[in-house]
Amino acid sequence: MFTPIKAAAALMTVALTATTAFAANPDVGGAPMFAEKNIIENAVNSADHTTLVAAVKAAGLVDALMGEGPFTVFAPVNNAFAALPAGTVETLLKPENKDQLTKILTAHVIAGDLTAAKLKSAAAKSADGFAHLQTLSGDALSAQVRGNNIYMFDENGNAGKITIADVDQSNGVIHVVDTVLLPK
Template sequence: MTHKRFIALTCAAALTATTALAANPDVGGAPMFENKTIVENAVNSADHTTLVAAVKAAGLVDTLNSDGPFTVFAPVNSAFAALPEGTVDTLLKPENKEMLQKVLTAHVVAGDWSAEQIAAAARKSSDGFYHFNAVSGDALSAQVKGGNVYIYDESGNAARVTISDVDQSNGVIHVVNSVLVPK
């Protein structure tokens, strides 16, 4: 084998390995790697800086770095910005840690649910909604409308899945455009 052929094969193998690790869509301008945890990937997304700050303030980093599996409906920064003025600042205060934990865990479901699995469950139901519970204990519902998956909180607020099936080593992230608010 010539030296040039060996280098070409080595480069091709490295590119293939890198591509396999980055099979997920980019989120917030950053690659999401299937071999990293939910938190390890989320910290690199420019669209999730508020969520990451909230996860840290709530003391949920270790939980979301654990084996899981978890399905996370991850609101983007603009979703948090759309909340009433002062809401995020209030939630981030140490004395509101329990409420922040409840809000964040209202976006987490036990198990590894693909968007297609969620959509199929909604399509099979008699009312067009798949009803399930978040880790917080709050009720969530999923519906498919116009080819999009929507997640509803107990108050009927809808979050549209904008990027689905971002696989993680300990579950999956579905990026959503709104914050789900627990009762």
């Protein structure tokens, strides 16, 4: 028999489960990230990713990253773009450099939903300790675990640390990185 007490307990269980699921996704750039929203819908709310969002718009990649996916995005923070040589971002945002900007941005995107656990597992199984990945641009990224941290290496050997992992999206996952990863 389903009593009012059992009904209340069931509602509390549903509420706690929903709260737990919501709490599992970390805030990014001072904004909550919602697993039911796509990569773009969440990224535009992050104060730490305004340069990335501007670059994605300039490259014409908004619709692609709002697509079904799944995608894994290694999302550089504003400080990562600011660390590039002076004038680099401004130059890349010019319409005549759209192809180069697109290549750089798609070198941060992997087809599939690669969680931190999957990256760690792939690196652990690899003979050289790196998980080797191919990006949407056709370039290579490699993931290496150092202690509790995951570092992403571009084709030039530059390393970026994943500072916030496993930000679930409706069409994939975002890992926040502290470096712009550049293709050759």
